[in-house]
């Protein structure tokens with residue numbers, strides 16, 4: 001009799017409707033995780049300038065395998081990092097070149113210490129009355145020799 005009672009209990013345990021809800025809950029969770037994988041891939045691919053929609057579809061179809069494929073094949077760095085690095089390189093190149101200044105009148109390239117534009121003769125700087133160094137037109141005193149202009 002005890003065994004029968006026990007068996008009944010076991011059957012009651014497994015036919016409890018809570019299992020059904022648990023099952024639906026798990027399915028729901030899996031779908032949520034699945035979709036967040038797709039979303040994450042889409043966003044990450046966009047940040048890395050990879051074909052985002054293509055990878056989102058791949059992950060949607062193949063899920064885990066798609067994610068692993070994406071992690072292997074995705075570009076190694078964010079597009080922002082690439083842009084930043086290129087800017088950094090450009091800046092360094094400019095420093096190495098000497099910053100290229102342009103004449104405010106004709107736009108041709110001039111040097112920092114030019115007193116006059118050699119192309120259009122625009123006056124660019126004054127020379128210090130004492131030491132002769134090039135001074136900006138609006139400077140009232142020479143920063144090199146302290147002579148008022």
Ligand SMILES: [Zn+2]
Pocket residue numbers: 103104105106107108117118119120121122
């Ligand atoms: Zn000029």
Ligand SMILES: [Zn+2]
Pocket residue numbers: 128129130131132133142143144145146147
């Ligand atoms: Zn001076």
